[in-house]
Amino acid sequence: MIRFAAGAAALLLVLAGCTREKPVPPVQPEGSVDAIPIPDAELARPEGILPSFEVWKNGPVFERFDDISPRRRIIEVTGGGVGITDIESDGWPDLLLTNGCRLPLDPTDRNTPTRLFRNERGLNCPDVSSESGLQQFGFAQGTAVADFNADGFEDIYVTAFGPNVLWLNNGDGTYTQAEQTPETEVRKWSSSAAAADLNGDGNTDLYVVNYLDESDTDPRLCPNPTSPDGYEGCSPALFDGVDDVVLLSDGAGGFRNVSADAGITGLKGKGLGVVACDFDRDGNVEIYVANDGQANFLFVQDGEDGSFHFRNDALVSNVAFNDSGHAQAGMGIAFGDYDRNGYSDLFLTHFYGDSNTLYANQGQLQFLDQTRAAQLAASSRRMLGFGTVFIDTLNSGWL
Template sequence: MFRVIAGWVWLTMGASLFAQSAANGKPTSAPEFVDVAEKAGLSMQIVSGEKDTKKYIIETTGTGIGIIDYDNDGWPDIFVVNGKRLGPQRGSEPMNHLFHNNHDGTFTDVTNKAGITGSGWGQGVCVGDYDNDGFDDIFVTYYGKNRLYRNEGNGTFKEVAESAGVAGTGGQWGTGCAFVDYDRDGKLDLVVANYVDFDLATAPGPGERASCMWKGAPVMCGPRGLKGASNVLYHNLGNGKFEDVTKKAKIDQTPGHFCFSVSTIDYDEDGWPDIFIACDSTPSILYHNNHDGTFTDVATISGVAFNDDGREQAGMGSTIADYDGDGHLDIFKTNFSDDTSTLYRNKGDGTFDDATFAAGLGQNTQYLGWGTAFFDYDNDGWPDLLLVNGHVYPEVDKYKLGSDYEEPRVLYHNLGNGKFEDISRSSGPAITSKWSGRGLAVADLFNDGQQAAVIANMSARPSMLVNQRPTKNHWLELKTVGTKSNRDGIGARITIQAGGRKQVQEVRSGSTYNSSSDLRVHFGLGGATKID
């Protein structure tokens, strides 16, 4: 069954051609992920303050990745958010980059040609066709004024945030974002998470306060000791402009949180999109859509505000999928080091259980997690989990504090029985190599049925993870096109049946960590050759 809100669904089906798989769809060998970023042409450097020391918290949060088919040629392109350095710039100002997919495994930097040369303290990105003209647009969050790049349909973009009413005050620190049609009027609205109230001119330095110490070492200050910021909701007026409805929609009823990634999810399956926000050192937020233009934070009563111990965690990234195949969408969240990530299993009654340990995910607590994505790397029909890690304190290396600043990625294989297996060490050099990573987006970059991952690394080039040992399992890719709904079909819930079981996904903008993955929906089919 395809449940699409007044629109079309384009289908692509296929099978991978190269490696072996067992008859039941389970892999006979581990994947072999390699980093092909340099070979593919992603050679730019991501800047986030200074490299070897972090004096202020603004230098630590990194940037996101956006996947967008900006020229509608059917091949995903890549947008990389960039930051800046402290003090006077040395040489040219770091800027965001747009890479065009050449259809041959390589990408061309078209940043200048596309007119999308933004600079500043860039943070997150989300993709969506806010004006329903058939060409996806790009929204970028900043410490400072946010930017909205309207796709002109000719390979170029125009920055229109001020005229559209979504630039913000300039005093906010935007992080995660997502386009979502929260009132189902056929126009994409915009939700923006904000982190902390922060002023570089008055910010304390390392060790100057109690909150500026970690395990006895002086480090940058925050987020504790700083004031949490309010999230923002913009309603699309349909004339190229947005209205700030934060108070009207009661989004402002969650003060004091330090918010990062935004994931839309119809968790209670009432046909109205809800919003989950992972928050740092404060409870997570789950905005329930009340169907009347307002939201209520139900994170506590739904079971996703805290972990199973009733303790708030330092949430960073989040990802959504039906990991156990029961037809209900679940939530996975990455957290700070010396803690587990958190898997919230949707019980189907509007509440969640903390299934972290039951699912085998209560490990790797030495890592500090950021971007994360459910993605079916072996196309067996069960979503696997990729985690991007990296510490915020370079001082952990200097003072030997039990963690490394640069950390390996983690890959969990879904066993299909509600449990995961950590296969990181046997999954290739792109998983085991160490980086300080942040944003993550996944996409079938080469239209071969294999989902690749693009990662934003601190003070380094991006990574592009490609599995060189794919299975022969079949796959299905869907692109939703709205006619009465928003043009991208964002919010559509899609259920398929193949190989004797059902799978469910939603079309969403945003998620992972301050990033935006391919808007096409990818299903692994295992050995099935058709959908019922």
């Protein structure tokens, strides 16, 4: 079962597109590069009342804290994660908003906790962080929500610059911090995570994305004598990447680290976004990671005789680079079947001066960069993209 994930660049990556059963259309022959037709504008925009949006006046009140110091540490450039959960399984979506803190990290600092807001049937959304026991401090980043111990209630995994934390839902509106072993506790700069049943045993597992190899106590700084404060923000290109982590669940809230056996170590990615989806509809979940300034990853299961193993097929599937053959600064990531051909497509946001990218899924793990065809390239170059999500604002069936 696939739930959803959120990352530091994003936030909310709803993986519903991989859980609906859809009729499978005829698949083009392997290696075909024929473009998938863009839906006709009249079909995508049926006549009717356009949607309207307004601020939820009694909604959550939150302002993320980031310790923006004159030295401009690179950790300061990332935002926070958004998790949508259902605390008490009452059918009303609740919100988790991750927070930052002062740097360097201080385990005694309790001034800027991550916040949990309970949705009171759409009327109010009070902060229940303290009473729920979900006391998450430190420099939190992304989040993944799923029922990791199969008790019927959604738990919350929070990634961070520092140790990641798993909060188990007690079923009464409160949470308990799960114990982790040295093998399963991730103490890197983790930007995001995806929750899905990766090995097909019915338990919800985790794929944790790590970003850059940065130190808290000895941070890398970039002096600039011409800058008013004497520093400039360091480029991610100056940092080494960090291997991601695969944690397989035992179904009771415990995990084991199988990263090496899964074949994902040694790649040293610089990931900011991740989604888990069965992109080729073969019954196995694939993992797609958006990397910053490096080739993206598409992990496809290829284990034999019951073993669990991934291979990186991003290059052969045409999703490692854009159609110009360039690595992009991958940040936000979302997927959905925008052309309604039965396969989930990918949309990635990137840094200012570069275009966002739309990869159309043609089936058989073959994708085509349709950014220009969909008229999404030129307009996106003027913006610095972070979070993104597919949405059907007209309830028309078109994303």
